[in-house]
Amino acid sequence: MLSFLMITAAVQVWSIYVKKIKYKNRKLEEVNIQLESANKIILESVDHIMALYQSVNILTNQGNKEGLIKLLFEYAKKITRSNTVFYYDLSSDYNKVTLDGNNDLLKFLEEIITKDLKKILEYKEPVEMHVLNTRFKIIPVKSAYKDYGILGFEATNSKENIIYKNNMHQLQFLSELISIAFERFYLEEINERLLITEEQNRIANEIHDSVLQRLFSMSCGVFSLMKKLDKYSLEEIQKELNLIRKTTDTVMKELRAKIYSLSWKKSGSSSFAMDIKRYIEDIKKLNNVIIPFSIVGSDELLSCKQKKALHRMICEGIGNAIRHGKAEVIEVSLKIDSHNITLIIIDNGKGFDLDKVSESNAKGLGIQNLYQMTESLCGEIKIDSKLGIGTEIEVSVPNNVLIVKGKEAIV
Incomplete structure (x- = not known):
């Protein structure tokens, strides 16, 4: 009987031990699955962050704050896998919250952040906030001496999840990167004002x-x-x-x-042409690509609105060719006359199936921007892309400019 009891006790102990081992194995499997997912996301995030860094550098050189926030949303969604991303702009007097996602939350987000703004700006790390039963992670975007805004995204994972913790680090990185870009905007504005003041004083003295x-x-x-x-x-x-x-x-x-x-x-130097050339030089250095650029005609025939749109279209076209098409050669040509403006961008990238993209309504932000900017100028855009060959973008915009010759006016 004693032997039987000892054997029974040993079996029970062994059973408990086996159950504990199985439980730990299940936990390890779950952690391994999370680690694999996290590693996969980290690798994707590294690619996104590299592209984001290059884009931020270019947009900062252009002084394009709106484009920078739009780019921030695009990559924040990719990196965090969140459906809703927002930015609360402290420099704006109205429409402070810019949101990409569930627009029903817009009003409530602005009310809650405005109410607790002082407290939120004191945070140094991401914190959680609840809006209509939706969890958000937020973090201030600020430098050592200036507050610029608040960045946040919808949190869908639990706090114990590895992906959740990884997202917190990525959110902090995005905040620091954008704060550096905004600080550069701010310093550039100060520098520009100082240069203008110095030039005014020089001219006045002369x-x-x-x-x-x-x-x-x-x-x-x-x-x-x-x-x-x-x-x-x-x-x-x-x-x-x-x-x-x-x-x-x-x-x-x-x-x-x-x-x-x-x-x-x-x-003999045009700021419009020089800005485009500087942008192209930056892109060439960062991506080791060849970008021949030619401009025929005078940009005096362009309005300020047309110059801004064409500049952005060139940036979008080149950026898409590099990021998505992996192109090595991108030809950009701009022809301007009193009746028409033609922009052509040709690359030797991997191309894409435009019909499939249109059918699935999966146009990226770059292509959408090209269509929207062309439409804003009452123009037409043609995109011809072949898999493995490359992409050609042709934008045609009417240009009704009043030209005065002597006493005769010609439209």
Whole structure:
């Protein structure tokens, strides 16, 4: 009986031990599955973050804050796998919350954040917030001396989940990256104002030291001549007037030189063309690609709205060709005349099936932006893409510019 009891006890102990082992194995399997998912997401996130870093660098150089926030939403959704992402802008006086996802939450998000704004801005790490039974993770976007806004996304995983913890690190990274970009915007604005002030002071000093002094001497000369008209002979009056005329010519030359030094028409450099070339140079350095660029015609024929849209379309076209098409050569040509504007972007990337993309309504943000910007200019866009060959984008925009020749106006 004693042996039987001992054997029974041993079997029970062994059974308990086996159950514990099985339980731990199940836990390990679950953790391994989570780790595999997390590793897969991390690898994808690294690719997204590399592309995001390059895009942020380019958009920051352009000073495009709206484009930067839009890009932030796109990559925040990809990295965190969240359906709803928002940004609360502290620099805006109205429409503070920009949201990509469930728009029903927009009003409530703004009310809650506005109410607890001071407390939220004190956080250094992501914290959780509940809005209409929806969990959000939020974090301030700020530098050492300035608050820019609040970034957040809908949290769908439990706090113990590895993916959830990974998302917290990614959210913090996104916050720091965007804060650096906004800080650069802020410093660029200050630098630009300082440069403008310095240039204004330089021009004012130059005009005061040269042009105004000569104008003052001319005024004195004319006043003196008027007082002595009855005493001067005709020859002496002509001599005085010739002297005043020469002084006037000198003043005109000095003013012309100062005006021409501020005019890009005389210096031969267009800010529109130079901005595009700088963008292309940045892209070439970051991605090791070849991008021939040509512009035919004068960008004087473009309105400010057209310049902004064309600049963005070139950026979108090149960015899509590199990020999605993995292109190595991208040709960009822009033709401008008084009746029409034609932009052509051709790449040798892997291409895509446009019909399938259109049928599935899965157009990426880049293609959507191209269509929207073309539509805003009342133009037409054609996209021809072949798998394994590349993509060609042609944008045609009407350009009804009033050209004046003499007394005749031509539309």
